[in-house]
Amino acid sequence: MSAERRVRPAAELARAHAQLRQVDEAVARLLEAESITPDHIHTRRVARQLVSDLLSMQDSASFELWELAERAGA
Secondary structure, three states, X not given: OOHHHHHHHHXXXXXXXXXXXXXXXXXXXHHHHHHHOHHHHHHOHHHHHHHHHHHHHOOOOOHHXXXXXXXXXX
């Protein structure tokens, strides 16, 4: 199965968790997607926007989220 097909479920789950304001779960799914294909997170506008949205949902974002945001340029 292609990397694109493997990463899509994790990215969709991240979006769903974000809609429920489950930031830690969303970050975990984004990190999972990044481990499959970093380009999916680093170059797609929708993914970078999701990372930015997650940052704004927490008063003090986790270290993992800050690192992900830096890598993605969010």
